[in-house]
Amino acid sequence: MKRILVTGAFGLVGSDLVPELQKKFGPDSVVALARETVSSDFKGILEKGDVRDSKLMADLVKKHDIGEIYHLAGLLSAGGEKQPDLAWEINVDGLKHVLDLAKEHQLKVFWPSSIAAFGPSTPKQNVPQHTSLEPTTMYGVTKVTGELLCQYYFEKYGVDVRSLRYPGLNGYKAKPGDGTTEYAIHIFYGLVKDNYYECFLQADARLPMMYMDDAIKGTLALMAAPSEKITIRTSYNFAAISFTPEELYQEILKFAPDFKVEFKPDSRQKIAEGWPQTIDDSSARNDWGWKHEFDLPKMTQALYEGIKQKIN
């Protein structure tokens, strides 16, 4: 069997996706690409390099007889605003290298878009699949560009590329970064370490979110679906739950009544205000049977237990 290459393998999503792929297809079937040094307890095939290096990417495909790429490497919302040129290079040029390789070697590709592809002119509630995509962040601009590139490579060259507009994803295996939705992970570090958290979004900043297990399950289901079921080749709306920082705080207070949160919004509040609050993902549900499992209470418990164990 041909191998699977995962870029961005040690980020928030990759840290959950790689073990699932290893479980499903066997540890020898997955090649994990890291940009930086990774912890020595990783078990599996490891490569190091930069997705902007098209020669390296081509060499990896040949060396490991790659048949599928899960292309997760990227620079996210807050990082992209600090370094917009770099965000374009990693998110757009990096994706184009992957699509060019897919065209040449008939590779199947998964690439995540984001709710950051939406913008202030997108409806705030129940965003339809086909809607206005006018983001105001460089991250969002790269995601819209990426979506159109994916559709172009499918239409023009028959590349089997599939994509989901991930909402804010909440997992605990990797350290959270500085993404706009990642307060919902940091808050549990605050809870376990200090019984206090300073939240960088306003109490009422409602955003679409999803527990990581659901995201991984959906990603694998999309990739396993027969090609004829995939009617969207830009990127599928993909949703589970929507909540505000205050609602998450109230959920935590149910089992940690002394926990204190203060709301001190920073520049990420403005990013959050440009994004919708709820998403209509009926195309994903109808086309390939997407269904989420984790509601807010279930996600809260899972994150709390996971992060408590990780810290202790």
Ligand SMILES: NC(=O)c1ccc[n+]([C@@H]2O[C@H](COP(=O)([O-])OP(=O)(O)OC[C@H]3O[C@@H](n4cnc5c(N)ncnc54)[C@H](O)[C@@H]3O)[C@@H](O)[C@H]2O)c1
């Ligand atoms: N986490 C979320 O909530 C979320 C939401 C929507 C979309 N996404 C998308 O999912 C994908 C993965 O996100 P994540 O949360 O795991 O991000 P992350 O920042 O945790 O991980 C990204 C990984 O990419 C690697 N990387 C960055 N630049 C690279 C380069 N030039 N070459 C090789 N590797 C490089 C980083 O080292 C990092 O390990 C991204 O495309 C992101 O846009 C994530």
